[in-house]
Amino acid sequence: KFVMGSPDWLESLCKRIHEVGLESAPDFITIDGAEGGTGSAPVALMDDVGISLNESLPYVVDILTKYGLRDQVRVIASGKLTNPTMVAWALAVGADFITSARGFMFSLGCIQSMHCHKDTCPTGIATHNVRLQSGLSPKIKSQRVMNFHHNLIHEVEMIAHSCGVTEPRGLTRQHVRIVQGGSKSKPFSEIFPDETPIAFQGIPVEVVAENTSEKNN
Numbered sequence: 001k002f003v004m005g006s007p008d009w010l011e012s013l014c015k016r017i018h019e020v021g022l023e024s025a026p027d028f029i030t031i032d033g034a035e036g037g038t039g040s041a042p043v044a045l046m047d048d049v050g051i052s053l054n055e056s057l058p059y060v061v062d063i064l065t066k067y068g069l070r071d072q073v074r075v076i077a078s079g080k081l082t083n084p085t086m087v088a089w090a091l092a093v094g095a096d097f098i099t100s101a102r103g104f105m106f107s108l109g110c111i112q113s114m115h116c117h118k119d120t121c122p123t124g125i126a127t128h129n130v131r132l133q134s135g136l137s138p139k140i141k142s143q144r145v146m147n148f149h150h151n152l153i154h155e156v157e158m159i160a161h162s163c164g165v166t167e168p169r170g171l172t173r174q175h176v177r178i179v180q181g182g183s184k185s186k187p188f189s190e191i192f193p194d195e196t197p198i199a200f201q202g203i204p205v206e207v208v209a210e211n212t213s214e215k216n217n
């Protein structure tokens, strides 16, 4: 899991995977946006370091596609994906899954007081202090967490259906438009066109992949 600074190292990693063999590829990559971070993260890192998910997610998907590794490596998106619009966007851009901590924390009662590392969490979530913990009612809050999860999935599905696809995995970059200057919007597929696999060392990547898996069998 990482927050991206420059995409260059990911290209180097993909080249190295082809040199060493596809079995060396990770099963998945979790890409976190610069906007993510726990309440105990240093503020300077939270606010100013890394590329936002809006930019880094398409980079990761496109680089894996370019090197023929998209089927091999699952992409998990993370970083303030608390509402159905952003979850649908991430799936449309190319994520296989999303993870969210923040949305579930909110539904549990987190007020973002950023004391997670001090054992003084006022809502009783991130503390061992028995008095503070008593403020968290599992009976009530479990229902709220369940409601959040249920409604999030329901609304992502609703967005997918309104775009004319049968399930959220059918969303593509053509379904997303990004507002530009002058209130005009552009399809995301124009801003980040789908990548096509390149030839690697003169051989198409699919062939490299096939040869590598034959060698490994």
Ligand code: SF4
Binding pocket: 039, 105, 109, 110, 111, 112, 113, 114, 115, 116, 117, 120, 121, 122, 123, 124, 125, 126
């Ligand atoms: S409410 Fe608790 S869990 Fe939420 S940020 Fe504050 S200390 Fe952390």
